[in-house]
Amino acid sequence: MKSITDELETRNGGEPDADTAERRLLTAVAGGDRIAFERLYLRQHPLLARFIGRHTARRDLVDEIINDTFWVVWRKAAEFRGESKVATWIVGIAYRCMLKALRQNPPAAEQQDEAGLAELAGQESGESEQRELSDWVRRGLDLLSPEQRMTLELAYYLGQSCEEIAAIMNCASGTVKARMFHARLRLRNSLPGLGGEPAPAANSSSVRN
Secondary structure (H helix, E strand, O other), X not given: OOOHHHHOOOHHHHOOOXXXXXXXXXXXXXXXXXXXXXXXXXXXXXXXXXXXXXXXXXXXXXXXXXXXXXXXXXXXXXXXXOXXXXXXXXXXXXXXXXXXXXXXXXXXXXXXXXXXXXXXXOOOOOXXXXXXXXXXXXXXXXXXXXXXXXXXXXXXXXXXXXXXHHHHHOOOXXXXXHHHHHHHHHHHHHHHHHOOOOOOOOOHHHOOO
């Protein structure tokens, strides 16, 4: 008799869409299926590692946050109501776990590992121009409020929609759109200055935190 996790590989010609597959896995997890839990973990781990790694260079803390996230997933799988994608639900849990962990481990107290930072940013040794560009963008992001930065990263690095970001950050979709607008405006005004060029004067007074 096939388990639900085995059926994932054969239904619909072996090609269920990602969310359908993850909903079935999560249903199996709610029933205590450890194989389904492992498969769900492996599917989501790379995305979560990239997301969390943008906020801390500590690999141990990244792993701790991911483990905390999946402990919640294991315990609360049966509470998933299907109002969002499974991936969005898991990122929302990771977001809250990360905020808690970063409050307990402020970035200033971290041991910054330059090699780790470069690898997390997808940079290879010797690519000086790429490192320069990455550093320039990072300095721009550091000028944003935490909410604005998180909104941009969820949108552009994880590909979440406004509605998905609203679910993750527990706010209205209109709030997400406003944060994105003001974040883009602030970056447009500040990035030229960070690169040694004067920032445009237009609209600079309209930027909000």
